[in-house]
Amino acid sequence: MAEQLASQDAPNPPAPAQRVLMTNTHGEKLVGLLHHMGSDKVVVLCHGFTGSKDYSLITDLAAALTKQGISVFRFDFSGNGESEGEFQYGNYKKEAADLHSVVLYLRQEKYDVAAIVGHSKGGDVVVLYASIYKDVPMVVNLSGRFHLEKGIEERLGKEFMDRINKEGYIDAKDKSGNVLYRVTKESLMERLSHDLHATSLSISKECRFFTIHGSADEIIPVEDAYEFARLIPNHKLRVIEGANHCYTAHRRELSDAVVEAITTSEAGETTP
Template identity: 55%
Template sequence: MCMQLFFGATAGKETVPRPWSELHSSLSDSFNVSQETIVITNSYGEKIVGILHEAGSKDIVVLCHGFRSSKESRTMLSLTDALTSENISVFRFDFTGNGESEGTFEYGNYYKEVDDLRDVILHFKKHKRDTSGIAGHSKGGNVVILYASIHLDVANVINMSGRFDLRRGIVDRFGSDYMERINQYGFIDVGEKTGRSIYRVTKESLMDRLKIDMKGACMSIGPNCRVLTVHGSDDDTVPSEDALEFDKYISNHELCIIEGADHRFTSYHLELANIVLKFIKHE
């Protein structure tokens, strides 16, 4: 288990982290990183929208966002900056039903997002570019683990704040009577305080989540696939104990708990970036 890495000037006993831009020269000064919007039609006929950051490497790392998030999340952007600063090309995209991509948002949908990721990787393979790594945050962490349990074409997998036990977290979001309500009405509408509905959870989509066997998926990942799990010790969305479960069942696995970090690694993006870089570069 690796502990938090501190960067910055020490004032007494306090460590003051410095932003990435102060540790590395700006990307525009050091080399050219071009950005191109790529639209990929998935196997369901929906358009997936992503941004390719060309940083010099032929192989790319694909970044996967979390639940009801997008390619524009701070976690995705900070990792993009970190990887491209080391000449590693990156593709970050929106799963269908999220961000700029087509499709309707649905709760669950884990294997549909695995299919989206598959279509992204196959798109680049057609253009003679391999995916050297896939990194997912939160739900995206589950997606990259599930992907690696099915497909054998990615050698490096990074699970950031993924949930091992998918039965947990549902009561916090929907209430303890969620199953009674969904059996009575067939769905649960999740809304804002104003009463506006944000999304609908159907019984089918809830069952889609509950039937996923993360333990089985972890044990299905081949020994040649390197997997890194990074989790914050202060994650109050997905407990850090889940990270320990991934470590039990993935054969070729590295575990890193960042002391003090929350679910989104707020104020710890630099630490996260350095851990991911070390893993990707096999340092």
Template identity: 50%
Template structure:
């Protein structure tokens, strides 16, 4: 069962078990609205990332409840961190969505930043119960970005040692990459997945031109294959939206409000 505790700011900590029995910890920004938006953080990040916190606060101010949570193995959630894990994190998102659906909440949108952007798109490709998806700086080709993070000849080095330990500047291990986890990432085909997103599902992709981690050309590639897609490129913006949090919040909120109005119009 999910548990909730109140903290001084009026936000609730909610704990939701995933399908593997691990407790996922999240913060619910509660409004009187039954409409809720779920927020998904990126690689080696948490629900406390500036982008997650600022989007949740803006949604709350805009009249939507919002839930930002840690994937298993990240932040406060149980489980061990794994490189890859795209479909397993999609399972985590499924558990969160089912929890709020069973509580008679309407999931108005799912939003993901960076790797979280991939997770919300994968979710939309597999399940067709969410009508609004926001991909913030997600990666189109998951075979890219590996050399930058893990170095050259990565597969050969993994086969020799059985794994690679990625260390920080002080020499302690940040995380371990196994052959299985690397293959899981390499076999996750975003192009193929996006072809399965329903044309009823509205998708917004936001990306910055100065993103040094994932090129904004990835956003353009998403726009070419997702059927019901809006593309918004922010000039001068980096991967973390360092000086552009306000721009991001404005674009995302406008899109969700517009999508929400359209949904309510079609059901009235």
């Protein structure tokens, strides 16, 4: 199923897109947008936690890449945005499998997947993907978290393990007390089961890997980026000075860095 539409969620919207539906390994429909620029090489963009393909950072990247004539595919992970499925707090491995379904679909349609790009949780998903499937030549991790055991207390409160062991779940709420999402013990354990140290070491040196991170990231510290840089074999690190987690005031620098990474012919060594 396909129809022509343009993004409405970016000050500089990307090229018109074709709406695409595909099915993941659980039989759930995934919804994506394909910006075909005449090239069969395509870059896949992956959103972060509670995000979607229409999050402004994703559409800004799509606009920057399509402006360079690079085809782009952006989609919603299962349980997010327009895609079917139940939202889960963890779900890293399933989201990596969703991404694999996307890559297989694009290959079936005769596209050459040149790179996968993920922001925040999506950054962890592309790291995990590279370690499991080993079938894409380039990965770009934007502000992914290395220490997955951290950042949980800020969302779920202190003594979250005691609470979730007692109740089986925790409802994350906003300041007004409205429930944002439910964290089950199973989904929390799924997050904690991933060892990004071992995952990073298992990525092939044939895969060109880029990490981009803001020096002023208030959600995931820039030190996490240095951990990826230290362990992933064929890696290049770019720290954007002053940028926060969502690159609010640094979207141009982020877009330029992603475009440069994808259009560079060879990955360099890790930079300090």
